[in-house]
Amino acid sequence: MNSFYILFLFLFFFFSSQTASIKETTFERDFILPRPPVYNGIQTKSKNTIYSSFVYHEHLQEHGQFLKPREVCQYDDRINYRVVRADGINFSHVYMEDTYKMDSELEFYYIKPTNQNNSVAMKIVGQSNLEEEATISVYSYLSISTEDKSAICSINFEDKQPFISSYSSDYNGIINLKTHFQSKEPLVTSYYAVRNDEPYLATDIITSQFNHYGGGIFQLPNKTDYSKGVPNFAIIHKVFQTPFEWIVYFDSEDDPIPSSFVFDEQFIQQQLAFDSKFDSIFGSQIINATHNQFGKQVLSHLLGGLSYFYGTRYIYDPYENKTFEFYDNELYSCIPNKFYFPRPFFWDEGFHDKIVWRWEPKLFENIMTSWFNLQNETTGWIAREMIIGSEAQSRAPEWAWAGITNQMNPPIFFFTLFEYYQQDPQSRITFLKSIYPKLQKTYDFYWNNCLSTVTPYTFVWLGRVGDGTLDSGLDDYPRAPEPTKQEVDIDIQSWMVKLSYVMQYFAQEVGDTKNQSLYHLEYTETLKKMREIFWNSKQHVYQDTRYQNGTLDEKIEHVGIISVFPVCLGIEPIDNGNNQRVKEMIQVMNNTSILFDEQAGLRSLSSKDSAFMLSGNYWRGNIWINMNYMCSQGLKFYEQYYPEAKTLRNRIEETVINNVIKEYFKTHGSLWETYMPFTGLGYNNNPFNGWTTLVLLMMAQLY
Ligand SMILES: *[C@@H]1O[C@H](CO)[C@@H](O)[C@H](O)[C@H]1NC(C)=O
Ligand SMILES: *[C@@H]1O[C@H](CO)[C@@H](O)[C@H](O)[C@H]1NC(C)=O
Ligand SMILES: *[C@@H]1O[C@H](CO)[C@@H](O)[C@H](O)[C@H]1NC(C)=O
Ligand SMILES: *[C@@H]1O[C@H](CO)[C@@H](O)[C@H](O)[C@H]1NC(C)=O
Ligand SMILES: *[C@@H]1O[C@H](CO)[C@@H](O)[C@H](O)[C@H]1NC(C)=O
Ligand SMILES: *[C@@H]1O[C@H](CO)[C@@H](O)[C@H](O)[C@H]1NC(C)=O
Ligand SMILES: *[C@@H]1O[C@H](CO)[C@@H](O)[C@H](O)[C@H]1NC(C)=O
Ligand SMILES: *[C@@H]1O[C@H](CO)[C@@H](O)[C@H](O)[C@H]1NC(C)=O
Ligand SMILES: *[C@@H]1O[C@H](CO)[C@@H](O)[C@H](O)[C@H]1NC(C)=O
Ligand SMILES: *[C@@H]1O[C@H](CO)[C@@H](O)[C@H](O)[C@H]1NC(C)=O
Numbered sequence: 210m211n212s213f214y215i216l217f218l219f220l221f222f223f224f225s226s227q228t229a230s231i232k233e234t235t236f237e238r239d240f241i242l243p244r245p246p247v248y249n250g251i252q253t254k255s256k257n258t259i260y261s262s263f264v265y266h267e268h269l270q271e272h273g274q275f276l277k278p279r280e281v282c283q284y285d286d287r288i289n290y291r292v293v294r295a296d297g298i299n300f301s302h303v304y305m306e307d308t309y310k311m312d313s314e315l316e317f318y319y320i321k322p323t324n325q326n327n328s329v330a331m332k333i334v335g336q337s338n339l340e341e342e343a344t345i346s347v348y349s350y351l352s353i354s355t356e357d358k359s360a361i362c363s364i365n366f367e368d369k370q371p372f373i374s375s376y377s378s379d380y381n382g383i384i385n386l387k388t389h390f391q392s393k394e395p396l397v398t399s400y401y402a403v404r405n406d407e408p409y410l411a412t413d414i415i416t417s418q419f420n421h422y423g424g425g426i427f428q429l430p431n432k433t434d435y436s437k438g439v440p441n442f443a444i445i446h447k448v449f450q451t452p453f454e455w456i457v458y459f460d461s462e463d464d465p466i467p468s469s470f471v472f473d474e475q476f477i478q479q480q481l482a483f484d485s486k487f488d489s490i491f492g493s494q495i496i497n498a499t500h501n502q503f504g505k506q507v508l509s510h511l512l513g514g515l516s517y518f519y520g521t522r523y524i525y526d527p528y529e530n531k532t533f534e535f536y537d538n539e540l541y542s543c544i545p546n547k548f549y550f551p552r553p554f555f556w557d558e559g560f561h562d563k564i565v566w567r568w569e570p571k572l573f574e575n576i577m578t579s580w581f582n583l584q585n586e587t588t589g590w591i592a593r594e595m596i597i598g599s600e601a602q603s604r605a606p607e608w609a610w611a612g613i614t615n616q617m618n619p620p621i622f623f624f625t626l627f628e629y630y631q632q633d634p635q636s637r638i639t640f641l642k643s644i645y646p647k648l649q650k651t652y653d654f655y656w657n658n659c660l661s662t663v664t665p666y667t668f669v670w671l672g673r674v675g676d677g678t679l680d681s682g683l684d685d686y687p688r689a690p691e692p693t694k695q696e697v698d699i700d701i702q703s704w705m706v707k708l709s710y711v712m713q714y715f716a717q718e719v720g721d722t723k724n725q726s727l728y729h730l731e732y733t734e735t736l737k738k739m740r741e742i743f744w745n746s747k748q749h750v751y752q753d754t755r756y757q758n759g760t761l762d763e764k765i766e767h768v769g770i771i772s773v774f775p776v777c778l779g780i781e782p783i784d785n786g787n788n789q790r791v792k793e794m795i796q797v798m799n800n801t802s803i804l805f806d807e808q809a810g811l812r813s814l815s816s817k818d819s820a821f822m823l824s825g826n827y828w829r830g831n832i833w834i835n836m837n838y839m840c841s842q843g844l845k846f847y848e849q850y851y852p853e854a855k856t857l858r859n860r861i862e863e864t865v866i867n868n869v870i871k872e873y874f875k876t877h878g879s880l881w882e883t884y885m886p887f888t889g890l891g892y893n894n895n896p897f898n899g900w901t902t903l904v905l906l907m908m909a910q911l912y
Contacts, residue, residue, distance in 0.1 A: 242254055242297075242515060242516055242517050243295065243301060243319075243513055243514065243515065243516065244260070244262070244409070244516065244600075245514065245516040245518075245544050245547060245551035245552065245600075245601070245604075246281050246282060246547060246551035246600065246601070246603075246604045247262060247280055247281055247282065247409075247547075248279060248280065248281075248282055248288070248290060248303065248305060248317075248547075249262050249263050249264075249303055249317045250262030250263070251319055251329060251331075252409075252517065253327070253379065254517040254541070255379050255519070256354070256356050256357075256519050256537075256539075257353065257354050257356050257357035257360070257377065257378050257379045258353070258354040258356070258408075258409075258517075258519060259351065259352070259353050259354075259375075259377055259379070259384070260350075260351070260352045260353075260354075260408055260409050261329070261331070261349070261350060261351050261352075261386065261459055262280065262349075262350060262411065263317055263331065263333045263347060263348065263349055264278045264279060264280045264347075264348040264350070264411050264412070264415065265278070265279055265315065265333075265335070265345055265346060265347045265348065266278045266279060266345070266346050266415075267307075267311040267313070267343065267344070267345060267346075268344040268345055268346045268426075268427070268448055276309075276311075277412075277416075278348070278411065278412045278415050278416065279305070279307065280410065280411060280412045281410070281412065281604070282547040282548045282551070283548065284548055286307070286309065287307075287308055287309040288305050288306065288307050288308070288309070289304075289305065289306040289308070289877040289878070290303070290304075290305050290547075290896060291303070291304045291305075291506070291510075291877070291878045291896070292506070292509045292510050292512075292513030292898070293316075293506065293509060294480055294483060294505070294506075294509045295509045295512045295513035296479075296483050296509075296512055296568075297512035297513075297515040297565075297568075297569070297572060298321070298569075298572075299320065299321050299479055300318070300319060300320040300321065300476065300479040300480070300483075301317075301318070301319045301509075301513055302316065302317070302318050302319075302476075302480075302509075303316065303317045303513070304316050305317070306877070311337065311339075311343050311345075312337060312338045312339050312343075313335060313336065313337045313338065313343055313345065313451065314335070314336055314337075314338065315333060315334065315335045316333070316334045316335075317331070317332070317333055318331065318332040318333075318334075318472075318476055319331050320472070320475055320476050320479060322466050322467075322470050322475060323475065323478075325460070325464060325466065326464065327380065327460075327461060327464065328458070328459060328460035328461070328464065328465075328466050329458075329459045329460075330389070330456065330457075330458050330459075330466060330470065330472055330475075331349070331456070331457050331458075331459065332454065332455070332456045332457075332472060333347060333349075333454070333455050334452075334453070334454045335347070335449065335451050335452060335453050335454075336451050336452040337451040337452070342450045342451050343450070343451045344396065344448060344449070344450055344451075345448070345449055345451060345453075346427070346446060346447075346448050347446070347447050347448075347449060347455060348411060348415065348444050348445065348446050348447075349386065349444070349445050349455075349457050350373075350386075350411050350442065350443065350444035350445070351373045351375055351384075351386040351442075351443055351444075351459065352405060352408035352409070352411075352441055352442035352443070353375060353377055353408060353441045353442075354408060354441075354519075355406060355408065355441060356519075357377060357378050357379070357441075358378075359376065359378050360375065360376060360377055360378065360439075360441045361375060361376045361439055361440065361441070362374075362375040362402050362440045362441055362442055362443035363375065363402050363433050363440060363443060364400045364401075364402050364433055364443055364445075365385075367387070370387075370388055370398075371398065371400045371445055372385060372386060372387040372388060372445070373385065373386040373387075373402075373443040373444075373445065375443065380461045382461060382462055382463060383461065383462040384459065384460065384461045384462070385458075385459070385460060385461075385462065385465075386443075386445075386457055386458070386459050387457060387458050388445070388455070388456070388457055389456045389457060389458045389466075389472075390454070390455070390456040390472075391447070391449075391453070391454070391455045391456070392452075392453050392454035392455070393449065393450070393453055395447035395448055395449050395453075396426060396448040396449070396450065397426050397428055397446070397447065397448040398445070398446070398447050399428035399429040399430075399431055399445075399446045400429055400431055400443070400444065400445050400446065401414070401418065401429040401430055401431070401432065401433075401434065401443070401444050401446075402432075402433040402434065402440040402442065402443035402444070403433075403434040403436075403437060403440050403442055403443075404434075404435075404437035404438040404439060404440050404441060404442070405440075405441060405442035407599065407600075407603070408441055408442050409599075409600040410600075410603075411442075411444060414442065414444065415429075415444075415446075418430060426448060427448075428446065429444065429446045456472055483505075484505060486568075487504070487505050487508060488501075490567055490568060490909075491504055491508070491567070491905060491906075491908075491909040491911070492504070492909070493909075494908065494909050494910045494911075495908050495909055499870070500866070500870070500908055503870055503873065504905050504908055504909070506878065507880065507902045507904060507905045508564065508568065508902070508905055510880060510896065510898035510902055511543060511561060511564055511565075511898055511899070511902040512543075512565075512568070513898065514543045514544040514545075514546075514547065514898050514899070515541075515542075515543050515565075515572075516541075516542060516543070516544055516551075516553070517539070517540070517541050518538070518539070518540045518541075518542070518552070518553070518595065518597040518598050518601055519537075519538070519539050519540075519597065519598050520536075520537075520538065520597050520598025520599060520600075520601075521534060521535065521536050521538070521597070521598065521599075521602075522534075522535055522538045522583075522592075522595065522596065522597045522598075522610075522612070523535075523596075523610045523611035523612070524592070524611055524612050524614060525611035525612065525613050525614065526614045527613060527614065527615055528614075528615070532611050538583060538597050538598075539579060539582075539597075540553060540579050540580065540583060540595050540597055541575055541576050541579040542558050542561075542576055542579070542580065542595070543557075543558060543561040543562075543565065543576075543899070544899070545557050545882075545894075545897060545898070545899030545900070546882070546894050546895075546896070546897050546898065546899060547896075547898070548894065548896075549894050550894070550899075551601065551604050552594065552595060552596050552597075552601045552604070552605060553580075553594070553595045554593065554594050554595075554618070554899075555580065555591055555592065555593050555594070555595075555617070555618045555622070556593070556618035556619050556621055556682045557899050557900055558576070558580065558621075558622065559619075559620070559621025559622040559623075559624070559625050560621055560625075560835045560838075560899075560900040560903060561899060561900060561902070562576060562577065562622070562625045562629075563625050563628065563838075563903065563906060564902060564903070564905060564906060566625065566628075566629045567906075567911065570629070570637075573625075573629060574640050577622060577626065577644065578643075578644065580622065581644055581647040581648075581651070583595065584647055584650060584651060585614070586650070588614070588650075588654055588657070589647075589649075589650030589651040589652070589653050589654035589657075590614055590617055590651075590654050590658075591617060591651060591654075592612025592613075593612065593613075593616055593617065593618045593679065593680065594609065594612065595612070596609065596610045613672065615658055615671060615672055615680075616672035616679060616680040617651075617654060617655065617658070617680060618680060618681075618682045619681070619682050619700070619701075619704045620651070620652075620655065620704055620708050623648060623651075623652075623708055623711050623712075624707065624708075624711060626641070626644075626648075627711045627714065627715075630715075630718070634718065638718065638719075641715060641718060641719060642719050645715060645719050645721070648712065648715065649712070649724070652708060652709075652712050655668075655701075655704075655705060655708065656731075658671065659671065659701055659705075661694065661696070661697045662694055663694075663695060663697060663756040664697075664738070664742070664756075665734070665738075666731070666734040666735045666737070666738045667697040667702060667735075667738050667742065668697065668698060668701040668702050668705050668735075669694065669696050669697050669698050669701065670688075670698050670700075670701055671694070673688065673692040674692075676825065681698070681700055681701065683700065683770075683771070683813070683828040684825075684827055684828055685825040685826075685827045685828055685829060686767075686769060686771065686813065686814070686828040686829070687765075687767045687769075687814070687818070687819075687820035687829065688753060688765060688767075689753060689755055689765045693755070695755055695756040695757070696753060696754070696755050696756075696765070697742065697743070697753065697754050697755075697756070698753050698771075699739070699743045699751045699752060699753055699754075699771050699772065699774060700771040700774055702735065702738070702739050702743060703739065703751075703771070703774035703775055703778050703780060704774075704778075705731075705735050706732065706735045706736045706739055706775075706778070706780045707778045707779075707780050709728050709729075709731040709732035709735055710732045710780065712724075712728040712731075712732075713725050713728035713729040713731075713732055716728050736780060739751070739775065739780075742754055742762075744790065745764045745766070748764075748766070748768055748772075748797075749790075749793035749794065749796065749797055750768055750772035750773060750793075750794060750797055751771075751772050751773070751774065751775055751794075752764045752765055752766065752767065752768070752772055753765040753767070753771075767814065767815075767818055767819075767820065768797070768803060768804070768814075768815040768817070768818055769804075769812070769813055769814035769815055769818065769828075770804070770811060770812070770813045770814070770833075770836050770840070772794075772797070773794045773797060773798055773804070773840065775790075775794070776791060776794045776795065776798070776840070776843050776844065776847070777836070777839050777840040777842070777843035777844075778839070778843055779842070779843045779846035779847070781794070783846075783847060783850055784850075785850060786850035786851055791847055791851055791854075792851065792853070795844075795847075795851065795853050795854060795857055798811060798840065798857060799853075799857050799860070802816060802817060803815045803816070803817060805860075805861075806832060806864070806886050806887065806889075807864065808864070808868055808884075808886070808887060808888060808889030809832040809864060809865065809868045809884040809885070809886065809889040810832045810834075810837045810861055810864050810865040810868065810884070811832065811836060811837050811840055811861060812830050812831070812832055812886050813828045813829065813830060813831055813832065813833055813836065814828070814829050814830045816830065816886060816887075818830075822886070827883075827893070830886050831883035831884065831885060831886065831892060831893070832865075832868075832883060832884040832885070832886065832889075833883055833900075834865065834869065834884075834900060834901045834902075834903050834904055835900035835901075835903055837861055837865045837903075837907070838900075838903040838904075838906060838907055840861065841858045841861050841862060841907060841912065842912040844857055844858040844861075845858055845912045862907050862908075862910075865904060865907060866904060866907055866908055868884060868889040869884070869901070869904045871889070872884065872889065872890065872891040875891075876891055876895065878896075879891060879895040879896040879897075880895065880896055880897050880898060880901040880902065880904075881893065881894070881895045881896075881897050881901065882894040882895065882897040882899075882901065
């Protein structure tokens with residue numbers, strides 16, 4: 210046994226004990242969540258995860274052919290996918306238009322019956338837009354994680370109808386998945402139960418059975434298959450002619466869904482409750498009915514990605530050139546995009562949570578706690594991207610699995626917590642106190658890892674490789690031609706000014722007076738250095754700067770969104786309306802030949818910049834909604850003393866909102882990761898249901 214193994218054992222226990230502390234802070238209800246990489250489906254929030262989904266494919270009888278089952282979100286499925294309503298906890302409604310070959314529309318509804326802890330009722334509705342009826346194969350399955358050693362899934366019968374009957378440790382007993390209603394007799398019903406080491410996926414099981422036929426129609430083999438071990442996966446198959454409707458109930462034998470439950474009635478109740486909660490939180494400023502409807506969908510898009518992850522994760526230490534494996538991690542978080550990024554990101558989540566805390570405070574606290582529980586207790590490091598467990602890993606390239614221990618993204622989470630706390634200090638102080646020691650550690654991580662060597666109180670991103678500064682969160686934003694430690698970067702400098710400001714405020718609130726004075730000193734010194742070193746008086750903006758031949762004033766002459774961060778973060782002094790720099794930066798932001806795009810909002814890079822729209826073209830001009838939100842928030846901070854800040858904020862809001870809505874309706878209800886300069890066209894990933902949803906807060910005027 211080597212020391213590596215001992216370290217590993219130690220960490221295993223370390224994580225086990227952390228896991229226990231997470232459980233105490235989670236919701237009482239073991240509620241059901243949407244699953245990140247699949248179109249439809251739910252899972253329990255537990256190590257012994259139970260999965261359930263609807264999967265379908267077209268049934269081309271005459272050709273004896275079957276198409277790929279629709280399960281994992283994939284662009285080449287050519288599906289218009291939309292979360293119509295979801296509150297992240299109690300219900301969801303997803304719409305899919307499948308235009309590839311069959312031109313069908315399918316809708317999926319999930320609802321937790323009120324007063325029940327662990328039951329779910331699910332409904333699929335299908336119809337075809339073609340003249341003749343379409344034939345569709347639909348599957349409903351129930352499976353249990355391989356972590357649950359005593360799990361069994363099997364097929365049972367009631368009135369000759371097959372249903373799934375399972376044993377789950379989490380329920381301490383029998384759970385069932387039963388047909389409750391079908392609008393018409395299916396052409397075929399068949400079933401199968403088998404051992405599946407990827408219980409979150411039905412596609413491989415279904416396609417492996419494509420050679421089974423009965424009466425000219427594909428069928429599952431109608432058996433419980435013990436050949437690979439005790440089955441942990443069971444599936445029911447039905448073939449319907451459109452239009453059809455199929456409702457199944459998932460519940461436990463000791464707490465069954467009562468016969469008084471009426472699906473549509475409860476669904477409408479939940480939706481009404483959602484709508485009125487939306488109106489009371491976000492709706493008062495959203496008068497236009499189209500905008501109001503759009504806002505409800507946008508919120509649902511974000512909450513429809515609220516996910517739970519459990520399992521192994523990897524960490525790469527570049528100094529040791531070693532990858533470490535850790536078991537038993539839990540994370541609860543939203544995700545940006547089901548198709549390309551079905552996993553959580555630290556910097557994105559800080560932005561998502563500006564919406565989440567307004568919607569459901571407790572949800573935000575649980576999310577933030579679960580992120581900070583994955584912090585390295587020694588260094589304070591938190592991975593940029595979390596790829597936890599085999600389902601998440603199956604949707605990411607292997608080289609990306611490991612978090613890199615010298616890379617950390619900007620501290621948006623701290624600022625979101627700051628905003629959250631300030632809304633209601635009295636009731637939120639307990640939460641602040643509970644997380645404060647962890648905040649201190651992560652704060653220290655930035656100081657220990659991002660400090661520049663050229664002069665005290667300045668910062669640089671050190672995780673840079675070629676053109677990519679992934680740790681900055683602005684991947685290909687142009688920096689100095691080649692990375693050196695002689696560089697200091699204005700974005701991290703600005704983050705650190707704001708972060709030390711926020712930390713001294715938190716320290717004061719929790720009564721940590723000694724550290725408060727330390728943090729205060731750090732705040733004033735970093736601000737002073739920012740104002741001394743980074744300002745370019747010819748271009749009227751802040752810029753990255755390089756130390757050359759004993760002087761600090763060689764500017765990296767790019768003008769972009771980070772050049773105005775001191776306004777966007779509200780860290781440039783207000784100075785009773787006399788701060789010339791604020792006025793100058795506002796002019797740069799408002800200038801259409803520099804940052805302001807009349808179609809879409811603030812560009813990430815000036816249209817005059819030498820790197821504008823050049824190779825990669827990610828953070829090189831495209832319009833990002835999180836940045837537009839953040840800058841509007843900053844402008845609001847100056848409005849009382851600088852009337853031009855309000856004019857500009859309103860101009861940004863109007864432009865961003867109109868363009869995002871225009872593109873949304875033009876592209877089947879899609880939000881996009883970015884919008885292109887000059888045309889405003891949606892660009893890069895879609896549907897992008899991450900921080901683009903901040904358009905909601907811009908409409909609601911909530912900053
Ligand atoms: C979910 O339903 C419960 C019980 O009806 C309710 O208390 C809670 O507020 C709902 N959650 C959300 C996010 O609306
Ligand atoms: C449901 O949860 C509540 C609150 O945790 C608990 O009091 C109740 O006993 C649970 N009901 C069942 C049937 O498990
Ligand atoms: C499979 O079972 C179903 C339901 O019991 C039955 O309708 C169907 O004919 C069976 N299929 C075969 C091939 O036996
Ligand atoms: C409401 O918003 C839509 C979409 O932005 C716009 O076309 C319409 O003119 C607005 N209606 C009113 C009354 O302002
Ligand atoms: C890191 O280790 C791998 C093998 O584990 C080796 O191939 C690679 O060259 C090493 N890289 C460095 C920079 O030492
Ligand atoms: C935390 O960081 C320390 C120091 O780099 C390292 O030895 C340890 O393995 C890390 N632990 C975890 C859980 O990441
Ligand atoms: C200040 O914070 C550090 C952690 O960063 C902690 O170890 C120390 O006890 C704190 N000082 C006081 C006086 O509370
Ligand atoms: C810095 O010094 C080097 C070598 O002495 C010289 O080539 C270079 O031009 C100087 N750069 C500046 C900005 O003065
Ligand atoms: C906008 O910027 C351009 C290029 O720097 C400059 O020539 C022009 O005067 C500016 N316009 C305004 C209105 O300030
Ligand atoms: C921004 O530019 C527009 C169009 O040139 C102008 O109408 C507006 O007054 C400017 N706003 C500010 C704050 O300077």
